[in-house]
Every structure is written in C-alpha cells, then in structure tokens.
Amino acid sequence: MSDDLAVFVPAYRDEASKQGRFSAFEPGTRTLPAGFQVGPLWQPLPVDIVFEKDVAVTLRDGVTIYTDILRPAGTDPVPVLVAWSPYGKSRGNAPQYVELFGLLGMDTHDLSGLHKFEGPDPAYWCAQGYAVCNPDPRGCYHSEGDIRHWSRAEGEDCHDLIEWLGAQSWCNGKVGMTGNSYLAIAQWFAAAEQPPHLAAIAPWEGMSDIYRDFVARGGIPDLSFPGRLATSLVGNQGREDFVAEYEAHPLLDDLWRSKIPAFDRVTVPAFVVASYSNSIHTPGTFRGWRSIASTEKWLRIHNMMEWPDYYEEANLADLRRFFDRYLKDEANGWEDTPTVRYALMDLTGGDRLLLPAAAFPPEDFAATTLFLDATTGALATTEPAVATASYDAAAADGQVAFTLRADTTLAFAGYPKARLWVEADGADDLDLFVFLQKLDADGTLLEAFTIPNHGPPVQALTRAGASILKYKGSNGRLRASLRHLDPDLSTDAIPVHRFDRVEKLTPGEPVAVDIDLFPVGLLIRPGEQLRFVVSATNLVGGAMPGMANVPNANTGRHIIHTGGAMASYLQLPMRSGG
Numbered sequence: 001m002s003d004d005l006a007v008f009v010p011a012y013r014d015e016a017s018k019q020g021r022f023s024a025f026e027p028g029t030r031t032l033p034a035g036f037q038v039g040p041l042w043q044p045l046p047v048d049i050v051f052e053k054d055v056a057v058t059l060r061d062g063v064t065i066y067t068d069i070l071r072p073a074g075t076d077p078v079p080v081l082v083a084w085s086p087y088g089k090s091r092g093n094a095p096q097y098v099e100l101f102g103l104l105g106m107d108t109h110d111l112s113g114l115h116k117f118e119g120p121d122p123a124y125w126c127a128q129g130y131a132v133c134n135p136d137p138r139g140c141y142h143s144e145g146d147i148r149h150w151s152r153a154e155g156e157d158c159h160d161l162i163e164w165l166g167a168q169s170w171c172n173g174k175v176g177m178t179g180n181s182y183l184a185i186a187q188w189f190a191a192a193e194q195p196p197h198l199a200a201i202a203p204w205e206g207m208s209d210i211y212r213d214f215v216a217r218g219g220i221p222d223l224s225f226p227g228r229l230a231t232s233l234v235g236n237q238g239r240e241d242f243v244a245e246y247e248a249h250p251l252l253d254d255l256w257r258s259k260i261p262a263f264d265r266v267t268v269p270a271f272v273v274a275s276y277s278n279s280i281h282t283p284g285t286f287r288g289w290r291s292i293a294s295t296e297k298w299l300r301i302h303n304m305m306e307w308p309d310y311y312e313e314a315n316l317a318d319l320r321r322f323f324d325r326y327l328k329d330e331a332n333g334w335e336d337t338p339t340v341r342y343a344l345m346d347l348t349g350g351d352r353l354l355l356p357a358a359a360f361p362p363e364d365f366a367a368t369t370l371f372l373d374a375t376t377g378a379l380a381t382t383e384p385a386v387a388t389a390s391y392d393a394a395a396a397d398g399q400v401a402f403t404l405r406a407d408t409t410l411a412f413a414g415y416p417k418a419r420l421w422v423e424a425d426g427a428d429d430l431d432l433f434v435f436l437q438k439l440d441a442d443g444t445l446l447e448a449f450t451i452p453n454h455g456p457p458v459q460a461l462t463r464a465g466a467s468i469l470k471y472k473g474s475n476g477r478l479r480a481s482l483r484h485l486d487p488d489l490s491t492d493a494i495p496v497h498r499f500d501r502v503e504k505l506t507p508g509e510p511v512a513v514d515i516d517l518f519p520v521g522l523l524i525r526p527g528e529q530l531r532f533v534v535s536a537t538n539l540v541g542g543a544m545p546g547m548a549n550v551p552n553a554n555t556g557r558h559i560i561h562t563g564g565a566m567a568s569y570l571q572l573p574m575r576s577g578g
Helices: 095-104 122-127 152-166 182-192 210-215 224-230 242-248 282-291 306-311 313-327 456-462
Strands: 008-010 028-032 049-058 064-072 078-082 131-136 171-180 198-204 238-240 270-275 297-302 340-344 352-357 366-373 378-380 387-392 399-405 410-414 417-425 431-439 474-479 511-516 520-524 529-535 557-562 569-576
Touching: 049 122, 049 152, 064 078, 064 122, 064 152, 078 152, 078 313, 095 306, 122 131, 131 152, 152 171, 152 182, 171 182, 171 306, 171 313, 182 198, 182 282, 198 306, 198 313, 210 224, 210 242, 210 282, 224 242, 270 282, 270 306, 270 313, 297 313, 306 313, 340 410, 340 520, 366 399, 366 557, 387 399, 417 431, 417 529, 431 511, 431 520, 474 511, 520 529
Parallel strands: 078 131, 078 171, 171 198, 198 270, 270 297, 297 340, 378 399
Antiparallel strands: 008 238, 028 049, 049 064, 064 131, 340 352, 366 378, 366 569, 387 557, 399 529, 410 520, 410 569, 417 511, 417 557, 417 569, 431 474, 431 529
C-alpha cells in the first residue's frame, strides 16, 4: 500500500483497566513452572514454560517491535506458532475478555490466560512441543512506528518476524500461523510474502477483502465496526484510520486494492476453518480458501461462533494433526483428511457436521433456479407470469417475501445468488438487503445460537442484533448504483462487483442486479419452508453486541419485477434428500 493513500491519526492510549497480568514492559526470561496459574479463573500450566518477554525484533526498515515467546522448557528445537494481531500480546487474561467469555458461556478454566486474544493457548501448545510467539506489531503498545494493517506492508513486517523466528537456536526452522479474525486475516498477507521459514497457515474465520468484507459490503458503508475496532489500536504514535479512509475513498480504488491479499502467491499448506454464520468473516474466509494457490489446502465448515470452536478439544487435536504434519514432518496421515468437511444446519438441533466432500459446493449438489413469483409470493421451479411486487423503502418493515414449502427433504449447500430486476420509484438508487431463511411448518422463523450461552441476556442481545452470536440465515446486500460486475472475478455462482463507478437509476427503467449471499448449508424437511426476503433494511441487525445496524439511504418505493424478460430468481446448489 502506498502510505500517501493511507490516513493516520493518533493511536489510542493504554487504559489500566484493560491490561493483563503481564502487560508491563519487562524484558527478560523467566520459567513458569508446571502448576503456575495466571489467576484463579485460569487453568494451571501442565508443563514448565520458558517465557521470554518483550524480546526486540528489528524489521527491514530498522523499526523495532516487541514480542513475547513462550516455549517448552528443554533443549530440543521446536516449531513456533505466530499469533499476529494488534490487540496486546499479554492481554488475553484482561478483565474485558473474562467478561466476554462469560457472556458467550465459555469457561476461562479451560485456558491458561497466557494466550493472546483469539490466539493459541501456550499451555496446550507447549505441552505438545510447540512454541507460541505473541508479537505487538508495528506501532502497537511499545513497538515503534505507526500502526498500519491489512496490507502488503503488514505482510512484510510479519515476514521479517517469521524469518527471525526461524533462525533462533530453539526453533526447528519451521513456523506456522494460527488464530481467529485479525490473526486469520494477517495470515493471507504474510503467506503472500512467501517467507522461507513459513511452513503452514491455519486461518480460522477471517476477512480477505477489506472493502468488500469490512467497510462497505455490497457497496453500502457500514462503519460501526471499523470505528469500534480502532479503539483497540493502542500505541504511542499513529494508527491507520479505516473510517477516515472510507470517507476519503468511498469507491474501491488503489487504497482498497492494496488491502486484498495476493492470493496467487499463497502457496503454503493451509487449513482453513469457516462457518455460515459469522456476520463479519464468513464471505472472506470462503473467498480466501477458494482463491489461494496452495495445492495442499483443506476447509472445515462448522456451526459455532469462532471462539468456542477454536478452543474446543477435538478441534485443537485436529489442528495439531495438521501442524504435526507440516511443522514436525510427522507421517500421521493428515493428507487423507477430506478436502472439505461441511455442515448442513437443521436449526432445530439436528445439524449434520463433518460431512466429507472433495469440493464446495459438494459434487452432488446441482445449481437450481427458483423464480420469484410476485403474484403468489412463491419461490417457483417454473417461470411465473409477468408481475411486480413493491414496498415502501422508507418504512421499517419495507420488504417482500417469496416462499417454497418442501414436499420432500431438501438440502442446500454452496453459494446462493440472487438476480433481481429492480426499479426505483421516487429515488435514483436502492440499498437492497436479501435474506434466505428457514421456517418451520407453521411459518415460524428458525434461528440457532452459535455460542454455549442461550440465557435471557443473550436472547435479548440477539433479538435485533449481535448476529455473530445467533445464526438467522444467509444474507446479502447491494447498493444498486454500484451493481457493475467484475467480469474477471465473477462466476455463474458468485457475482463480484467492481465498486469503482456509480451508475444511478432512472425512474421507470428497471435494471438487473446480481447479489451474492453468504454460503449456505441447510436442511429443509417435509412441510418446512425456505423463504427469500428482499428488504429495505438489514433484518439481522448489527454484527456485535452494541453495534449499530447497517445504515441505508432508501427513499421512495422499491419495485421488484418477476416473470418474462425480467424474471427475478434465486440460484443455489440443491439436492433431494438429506
């Protein structure tokens, strides 16, 4: 990224209430003995751990960053796992994360408190013969420079750290990367720099296109989360400001193109974990898996929120098998793991998990067209008569819905796409939100929590928001004036918009728009219903607790054309039977 396109503002200062037990700057080496506890809420260490704190690492331009390294006691060289993020290398046990885990229903006693937020727990990994590196990237906390993120420049910094780690006497020369969210996103950029000591990556739920996934999904600005994320960018100098950058660069230009990883340069073995339900990460994780050039890559699709999934014992063992193969050269049969293990969500307690496939969508799912019928409100397998449906775009309940009731068990798995013929009445643009939902036989919307806690506080939080904690169905969005497709990136299943030009609508002239929805894996049993909704507002609400809903600029009426030369439809992979 050209630094002259980025916008930097002063970084946030550290707050004592948000510090962890080891947040103080104290360079040196100590040994934490087996049985050591960070505090009464955390698990005792199962083994002795050598804790090298605030180790200085010099990057290629002379900037010094600081990292914590936790490794097994002993002299045998071990591989190391890097957890790259700006959230504070020693803050995994900070009070805010204890409160967050409590909200989700996660037990802190399952972790040591030495982990970085969203990163690998040294208690587990050191016991398995791995070191864990928790860096503070450029500009974060005591590290020098300005905080810059999600670009080639950050990938270069991570490259330099990886090469430094690979040359340490305690390292066997092999480095891996793992973690959720930011820690996953950083892996795309680091791997694209092809550091020789990087042997494998495991991105677990992370964006892969910052414009399309983060600041303006569907071309509609959504700056609540970028604004909140900024408060985590603590340092002594400057920080890159995504909100100011979007305001200066509302279209996808060179700034945002620099924040798309060079997927064709990501060639290391990769174990990617995704879900259908992560309001922030789902599209980007699937895109990353599809796009990387690695010939050895695997995808597991689960039915939980990323944090409880990442720390579940069975999933840790699965991840360890992957790293044992590529960081320890163990012949453990990992290569026989199905390329894809996917889920079919039932939403009534009967989810089917770890279904093997060679691809996604699985080979036995065929692209199926379901036509929107404005006359009957149905999703029809045959093209309907010419008609229109409309709604008040300024009304809170402005929407139209189309429904298919299943006669037999149906399964849907893959990438849904909507082709809509739309018209604006009283406006020159439309912000469109589309949803694919499951209803029971009585027409009740079915949803499912993705976290262990299902109690009243979480029920209240997720009623109109906090969608990352409850799966409410697949969704998509698009600002109609930004409908221009990228012919090089689009496929029949997945439309990709350029977002580099504005083409306003003319009243009385319908236009065709293609909208990609979140990948889906869904079971519909006899009598149950599949409903497709076109809405003026985002029905799932904000992604995180307390986060504002996506704003829209809708006025007038939205008109949806169906049948004839302007047949609107939903396309998605389907098979009969579960």
